[in-house]
Amino acid sequence: MKNYYLLGSVFIFLFFGCATFAPKASYQFGEIGPGGGIIFYTYTNALGERFFLEVGPVETEKSLSFGKSAFNLKLSNGGGHGSSNTRDLATEFKKAGFDSQSNAILYCDELIFNDLDDWYLPSADELAVIYERLYMDEIGDFKNSIYWSSFHDYRGAHYFNFSNGQQLGTIGYENNYLVRPVRRFKQ
Numbered sequence: 001m002k003n004y005y006l007l008g009s010v011f012i013f014l015f016f017g018c019a020t021f022a023p024k025a026s027y028q029f030g031e032i033g034p035g036g037g038i039i040f041y042t043y044t045n046a047l048g049e050r051f052f053l054e055v056g057p058v059e060t061e062k063s064l065s066f067g068k069s070a071f072n073l074k075l076s077n078g079g080g081h082g083s084s085n086t087r088d089l090a091t092e093f094k095k096a097g098f099d100s101q102s103n104a105i106l107y108c109d110e111l112i113f114n115d116l117d118d119w120y121l122p123s124a125d126e127l128a129v130i131y132e133r134l135y136m137d138e139i140g141d142f143k144n145s146i147y148w149s150s151f152h153d154y155r156g157a158h159y160f161n162f163s164n165g166q167q168l169g170t171i172g173y174e175n176n177y178l179v180r181p182v183r184r185f186k187q
């Protein structure tokens with residue numbers, strides 16, 4: 001009898017445990033996404049494809065520097081460009097010998113969390129949405145502090161200050177500020 005009970009318990013754990021982690025057909029704002037973070041934005045493109053933006057949970061947050069950058073790259077500060085900015089900057093930072101333990105871009109680019117490796121440093125516009133939709137409603141354990149964005153220009157790296165909602169400020173590359181990775185996925 002004990003053997004059947006144990007076998008039944010294992011079956012229930014495996015069957016229902018796996019079902020719990022199966023991807024959902026759709027996600028709503030504020031729900032936990034497949035990466036363990038919080039869904040903060042959803043949209044449907046012209047082809048009818050549904051996309052979701054998920055910000056990593058507080059366990060993924062770190063205080064890092066942006067890293068001195070003299071790269072002449074065309075970056076965008078707009079929403080949805082955090083991924084391409086991160087990818088382009090990561091290539092240059094790797095060539096320059098930076099590592100993910102001290103560099104905000106490489107940390108997000110190389111992060112594997114919940115078996116997902118598509119995390120990136122958000123653009124300032126994406127941080128603005130996180131600020132408005134999550135931080136202002138006290139969702140996600142964000143700090144009353146500065147968060148790096150993936151954008152920089154000739155004046156310095158851009159950030160978003162969660163203590164006052166200031167977007168697009170420029171600040172020195174070497175300062176340590178908070179990083180919260182984001183991922184975009186389609187279903």
